[in-house]
Every structure is written in C-alpha cells, then in structure tokens.
Amino acid sequence: MRDVCWRCRRPRPVCYCALLPSLPTRTRVVLLQHPRERRVGIGTARMTHLSLPNSELHEGVVFEDDARIAALAGDRTTAVLYPGGDAHPADGPPVRSLIVVDGTWWQARKMLALNPRLAAVRRIGITPRSPGNYRIRKEPRPECLATIEAVASALGAIEGEPARFDAMLRAFEFMVDRQIEHQARSTAPRRRRAPAPPPLAPLRPYLADPARLVLVDGGANAGWPAADGAAEPRSELVHLVACRASGERFEAFLRPRRPLGPSVAHQLEVPEARLRDGEDAGAALGRFRAFVGDRGVLGTWGAFTVDLLAQEGLWRPPCLDLRELCARHMRRRPGGIAGGARALHAGEPAPRGAGRCGRTVGWLEVVLARLLDLAGEDHGAALPGG
The missing domain is CATH 3.30.420.10 (Ribonuclease H-like superfamily/Ribonuclease H)
Known part of the structure; x- marks a missing residue:
C-alpha cells in the first residue's frame, strides 16, 4: 500500500503541502466539487481549499436543498465564477462570497442546469493574464484554466492584489512538473486500451x-x-x-x-x-x-x-x-x-x-x-x- 499524505491525499513522494501558502482573504470561497472530480488525483480543488483559510469545500451534484448554499445564493454579494455571455468582470460590484463549480466543463454545465438557484446567481468571469499551465490534463480551449488558476485570478481581481495570489500556484506548478517527470521516467509498457465498442x-x-x-x-x-x-x-x-x-x-x-x-x-x-x-x-x-x-x-x-x-x-x-x-x-x-x-x-x-x-x-x-x-x-x- 502506498504511503499517502493525509492532508493533500497525494503519495508522499509528490506531496505538495510544503509549498502551500495560507492566504487570508476578505472573500469567502465556496468550492462545489463534482463527486467524480474528487477521485482525480491531479485535481486542484483541494489544493485551493488548503491554500485559503476562508474557504469551504462541498462535494455533490444537486445543492437545491442545502441550507448553506441556499443562504449564499440569496445574498446579493455572492457571485458564481463561471464564464459565458452573461458573466461580468471580476473587478465589478463587491463580492463577499465566490462560489466555484469544480469539474469538467460538461460536469459544471450539468451542475448549473440541476441547480436553478445557483444558475440565477450573478456570474463573473476572468481574463487570464497568461495561458493555463495544466499541461497534464486536456482542456477544451487554450484559455481554459485549472480551478486553482481560475480562483487565484478571480481573487486577484476582486481584492485588487493580483500578485499576492500567485503564491497559490507554486504547489500547482510542482504537481504538474512532478507528474510530467514521472511520465517521462516511466519504463512500464503502456497499457493497451481495449477497442472501444461501436457508438450505438x-x-x-x-x-x-x-x-x-x-x-x-x-x-x-x-x-x-x-x-x-x-x-x-x-x-x-x-x-x-x-x-x-x-x-x-x-x-x-x-x-x-x-x-x-x-x-x-x-x-x-x-x-x-x-x-x-x-x-x-x-x-x-x-x-x-x-x-x-x-x-x-x-x-x-x-x-x-x-x-x-x-x-x-x-x-x-x-x-x-x-x-x-x-x-x-x-x-x-x-x-x-x-x-x-x-x-x-x-x-x-x-x-x-x-x-x-x-x-x-x-x-x-x-x-x-x-x-x-x-x-x-x-x-x-x-x-x-x-
């Protein structure tokens, strides 16, 4: 059995806890993680949560009956970090609570569709200062970011201190680099995937x-x-x-x-x-x-x-x-x-x-x-x- 860090839940050789900052924020960050994303070892929602003392991490798909999420959704100072045509810049009206949907793009869209209360909350989007660094995971578009990258950019805009939140990315960059090194060193034969069944x-x-x-x-x-x-x-x-x-x-x-x-x-x-x-x-x-x-x-x-x-x-x-x-x-x-x-x-x-x-x-x-x-x-x- 592998020795796993209880805090970051990564194997000890690739534990990133020593690089995690503890950044106080005026903004409460509430992460809603799709259950499938929790099983992804290279996900970044937990890394984000560990970096921000003023944050929460909830797992699930439907939150309509969740009293905590209901209270947040009813607060005019809450915003959902989600791109789209109706998203506003993150440096707009005050945001005290930022809800972040963590999952693939398909999972995030489905979660919003199943949570009308969340879908009605004001949305904010960000313009990345640089391309995403999620080189170990395929993203649908070059401008797409990992959850921790998106949250760091959003907090930088909301709180007016972009450089301060760059510290969140040290652990992320370490994880990406170690994963790439591991893949390059691996001598094990690649598993052959079984032929995919016909689509229908x-x-x-x-x-x-x-x-x-x-x-x-x-x-x-x-x-x-x-x-x-x-x-x-x-x-x-x-x-x-x-x-x-x-x-x-x-x-x-x-x-x-x-x-x-x-x-x-x-x-x-x-x-x-x-x-x-x-x-x-x-x-x-x-x-x-x-x-x-x-x-x-x-x-x-x-x-x-x-x-x-x-x-x-x-x-x-x-x-x-x-x-x-x-x-x-x-x-x-x-x-x-x-x-x-x-x-x-x-x-x-x-x-x-x-x-x-x-x-x-x-x-x-x-x-x-x-x-x-x-x-x-x-x-x-x-x-x-x-």
Missing part, C-alpha cells in the same frame, strides 16, 4: 424488441420569484408525456404542490388551467410506473426528466440517453433535439402529447427510429418492421 452498441439489445424503450419527457414548475430573498424551492414535475415504439401513449398533468411559476404554462406551451386542474402527483406517477412496467427502459434527451422523476421519489428504471448516443455517433454535441434529429437525417415528427413535452417525445420517436436503423447496420442485422 447500447441499442443492440432493443433491435428485436424496441417496445421495451419508453420515450419520455417531463416539464417542471420552476422560475417563480423568491419572496423577500428567501430561497426558492426546487423544481417539481407537472407534465409528463411518454410513448412506446409500439404506439402506446401516456400523458399526465400533475397538480402543482407549490405556487405555479408565472411563466411555466407559457414555457410548457399548455393552458394554465390544465396544470392547475391536474391529477394527484402520486396517482399520476403510479400510472406512469405501471405504463413503464418491470422491463421498461426510459429513453430521454439528457438527464433532466430522469432527475425530475427521481426528485418526485420515483424508482430509477434503466435509462438510455439518446442525446449521448447521438453525440457518440456524430462525434460532436448534437445540440437541441430538433437539430440533432435533422443532423441524423431522421424524419419529421408527429406530436405525441400536448405542448413542448409532446413535441419533444415526437422528436425522440424519430431519433430512436433512426438510431435503431444505424445500430442495425452496424450490427449486420435486419430491423423488425413497423
């Missing part, structure tokens, strides 16, 4: 029985204003549309358990009265579970609907993310479902229910048919008719 291999079990797949999309009650700065509650499922390849359909409007958001009916493209007069949530979800059955597998576009169902306490049946399968096949992100379907040269859909959810399930139907065709060609098998 997950669809093979359904070539002969596509009716096991239940295509589903859900709409949420979200987006209502919080009263007096109080934390807004998490989203709740209010519309659910599903269908099978065999043509069976399911639709339910779930009566809201909380005040209906002011723009929910408009966003879901259904009359507000249908939402307010919906059936009891427990009864609707019971019907849906019976519709899916014991062998059913959910087919979705992304994880949003599955997460909504899980928040409602529904069991988690097996799932196939058709967006992910499209991305594997196309070797690029497909974007929205309509654009993805057209890029695959799928047919035009027929709505399978009311509003936006019904239209999405129609798109899911044509995407699935096209992907099954492609999977059958890859497999050398004829698809069932109908």
Whole structure:
C-alpha cells in the first residue's frame, strides 16, 4: 500500500503541502466539487481549499436543498465564477462570497442546469493574464484554466492584489512538473486500451424488441420569484408525456404542490388551467410506473426528466440517453433535439402529447427510429418492421 499524505491525499513522494501558502482573504470561497472530480488525483480543488483559510469545500451534484448554499445564493454579494455571455468582470460590484463549480466543463454545465438557484446567481468571469499551465490534463480551449488558476485570478481581481495570489500556484506548478517527470521516467509498457465498442452498441439489445424503450419527457414548475430573498424551492414535475415504439401513449398533468411559476404554462406551451386542474402527483406517477412496467427502459434527451422523476421519489428504471448516443455517433454535441434529429437525417415528427413535452417525445420517436436503423447496420442485422 502506498504511503499517502493525509492532508493533500497525494503519495508522499509528490506531496505538495510544503509549498502551500495560507492566504487570508476578505472573500469567502465556496468550492462545489463534482463527486467524480474528487477521485482525480491531479485535481486542484483541494489544493485551493488548503491554500485559503476562508474557504469551504462541498462535494455533490444537486445543492437545491442545502441550507448553506441556499443562504449564499440569496445574498446579493455572492457571485458564481463561471464564464459565458452573461458573466461580468471580476473587478465589478463587491463580492463577499465566490462560489466555484469544480469539474469538467460538461460536469459544471450539468451542475448549473440541476441547480436553478445557483444558475440565477450573478456570474463573473476572468481574463487570464497568461495561458493555463495544466499541461497534464486536456482542456477544451487554450484559455481554459485549472480551478486553482481560475480562483487565484478571480481573487486577484476582486481584492485588487493580483500578485499576492500567485503564491497559490507554486504547489500547482510542482504537481504538474512532478507528474510530467514521472511520465517521462516511466519504463512500464503502456497499457493497451481495449477497442472501444461501436457508438450505438447500447441499442443492440432493443433491435428485436424496441417496445421495451419508453420515450419520455417531463416539464417542471420552476422560475417563480423568491419572496423577500428567501430561497426558492426546487423544481417539481407537472407534465409528463411518454410513448412506446409500439404506439402506446401516456400523458399526465400533475397538480402543482407549490405556487405555479408565472411563466411555466407559457414555457410548457399548455393552458394554465390544465396544470392547475391536474391529477394527484402520486396517482399520476403510479400510472406512469405501471405504463413503464418491470422491463421498461426510459429513453430521454439528457438527464433532466430522469432527475425530475427521481426528485418526485420515483424508482430509477434503466435509462438510455439518446442525446449521448447521438453525440457518440456524430462525434460532436448534437445540440437541441430538433437539430440533432435533422443532423441524423431522421424524419419529421408527429406530436405525441400536448405542448413542448409532446413535441419533444415526437422528436425522440424519430431519433430512436433512426438510431435503431444505424445500430442495425452496424450490427449486420435486419430491423423488425413497423
């Protein structure tokens, strides 16, 4: 067993603790680390936390029910460090608490999508003074930075002392240099990766029985204003549309358990009265579970609907993310479902229910048919008719 430093959790020969500063800050730094990132030995969130006494490190994906994060999100002096078109310079209005999402770009985007409270907080971005030094990890763009680099730059701008926070980078540079040296010295033969399975291999079990797949999309009650700065509650499922390849359909409007958001009916493209007069949530979800059955597998576009169902306490049946399968096949992100379907040269859909959810399930139907065709060609098998 390797001797590991309890503090930085790195093997003793590459422990960087001696190079860690202890930098007092006016700004409270709150790191939200994706669980997968915690298992990455060359991650920098813990290094950042150890360098800043006025910091917190939380692990998770969904923080909507976390009282601490709710309080921070409701404070006007809190900002989220996240780039994008709506991000403001870090040297703008005062920031007392800085929330930092730690993960890959894909993980960070997903975490914001699953945390509407965080997504609504003011965002700040930074302009790097120099290119990132994360030479042991592939970044999507040259200007992308490691978490510790981004936090050092942001604190330098917020507190007006850029040079002071350069001390945070000594341990980071040591870790990068030692990792590169280790790779150069290593004489062990490189492991051969097993050939990757065909991109659409997950669809093979359904070539002969596509009716096991239940295509589903859900709409949420979200987006209502919080009263007096109080934390807004998490989203709740209010519309659910599903269908099978065999043509069976399911639709339910779930009566809201909380005040209906002011723009929910408009966003879901259904009359507000249908939402307010919906059936009891427990009864609707019971019907849906019976519709899916014991062998059913959910087919979705992304994880949003599955997460909504899980928040409602529904069991988690097996799932196939058709967006992910499209991305594997196309070797690029497909974007929205309509654009993805057209890029695959799928047919035009027929709505399978009311509003936006019904239209999405129609798109899911044509995407699935096209992907099954492609999977059958890859497999050398004829698809069932109908």
